[in-house]
Amino acid sequence: MNSDKILDAKGLACPMPIVRTKKSIAELESGQVLEVHATDKGAKNDLAAWAKSTGNELLSHAEENGVYKFWIKKA
Amino acid sequence: MTMNNEKTTIVLFSGELDKAIAAFIIANGAAAYDHDVTIFFTFWGLNALRKDEKVFVKKGFLEKMFAKMMPRGANKLGLSKMHFGGMGPKMIKHVMKKHNALSLPELIELAQEQGVKLVACTMTMDLLGLQKEELLDGIEYAGVAAYLGDAADAKVNLFI
Numbered sequence: 001m002n003s004d005k006i007l008d009a010k011g012l013a014c015p016m017p018i019v020r021t022k023k024s025i026a027e028l029e030s031g032q033v034l035e036v037h038a039t040d041k042g043a044k045n046d047l048a049a050w051a052k053s054t055g056n057e058l059l060s061h062a063e064e065n066g067v068y069k070f071w072i073k074k075a
Numbered sequence: 076m077t078m079n080n081e082k083t084t085i086v087l088f089s090g091e092l093d094k095a096i097a098a099f100i101i102a103n104g105a106a107a108y109d110h111d112v113t114i115f116f117t118f119w120g121l122n123a124l125r126k127d128e129k130v131f132v133k134k135g136f137l138e139k140m141f142a143k144m145m146p147r148g149a150n151k152l153g154l155s156k157m158h159f160g161g162m163g164p165k166m167i168k169h170v171m172k173k174h175n176a177l178s179l180p181e182l183i184e185l186a187q188e189q190g191v192k193l194v195a196c197t198m199t200m201d202l203l204g205l206q207k208e209e210l211l212d213g214i215e216y217a218g219v220a221a222y223l224g225d226a227a228d229a230k231v232n233l234f235i
Contacts, residue, residue: 013176015104019185022107053108 001060001071003035004028010039010067017043018050021072025056028074033059036070043068082229083110084222089235090119090145092152092164092179098235099182105231106189113229114186115222117196120235121203122146123179124195124210138204145203149179187213194221 007024009017017038024034036047044061047070051058055075062069083105087098098114105112116124127148134142146152154163171178177185187193193214200206200216207216226232 011175013174015100015107016177018107019103019189022109050108 001035002033003071004032006035006037008037009043010037012038012040014040014042014046018046021047021050022054025054025072025074030074032074034072034074036072038068038070039066040068043070047072081108081110082113082225083108083231084113084115084226084229084233086115086117086222086232086234087120087123088118089155090122090152091155092149092167093155094235095120095123095149095152096179096182098233099179099186101233102186102191103182103189106186106191110229110231111225112186112189112191113194113222113225114191115194115196115217115225117199118203119145121195121199121205121210123149123152123183124193124214125149125205126209126211127151130206130209132206132208134204134206141204142209149183152179183211192225196222 005024005028007020009020012020017036017040021034021036028034048058051072057073057075059071059073085098085102087095102112102114122145125148127150154167157163168178194217195210195214197216197218
């Protein structure tokens with residue numbers, strides 16, 4: 001999946017993946033896609049909840065060798 | 076900050092490291108949710124806001140005793156469980172580093188960077204003999220009415 005920006009949040013513990021995601025999304029234009037890589041096991045639920053609450057769209061997610069990947073479209 | 080943002084408030088009453096960490100993780104998370112976040116520090120919670128270094132201010136005998144007996148700053152707080160005379164906090168800090176979790180001073184800095192409003196309760200500052208010069212820069216000073224003003228508009232209000 002194409003993305004306009006990649007955020008490497010691997011190795012970061014709660015609440016940093018969300019804090020960094022928020023900062024990165026703020027730098028994008030509406031409609032652009034942020035790709036987030038994280039290793040925190042709570043990241044899947046956290047990012048899904050965050051996207052829902054902030055109105056940004058979680059397009060897709062995947063897991064590869066313990067790395068969770070997310071594609072979030074800015075509202 | 077805008078008027079339309081959701082709001083979150085936390086009262087940090089406790090002065091233990093573990094509880095302060097929990098409060099600041101929730102505060103930073105809420106700030107990432109674009110909430111306007113207020114942490115109201117009262118009683119023992121005020122110790123988390125103390126500067127690390129000794130600050131010389133004029134105090135009475137009782138106030139001096141309080142200042143000596145209470146932990147000076149976020150780095151010196153004890154644990155609510157398994158304190159083990161100071162070994163507990165050392166172990167927790169070690170484990171947190173290992174897991175790449177932010178330390179309490181880092182969490183406080185991040186909160187300020189994210190615009191979390193840190194408010195010191197002036198009434199309990201007086202009781203414990205703490206003065207503005209002894210607390211971190213960039214915080215606000217208020218009482219219960221200011222807290223309630225924020226809390227009444229907030230959906231998440233926690234007492235820790």
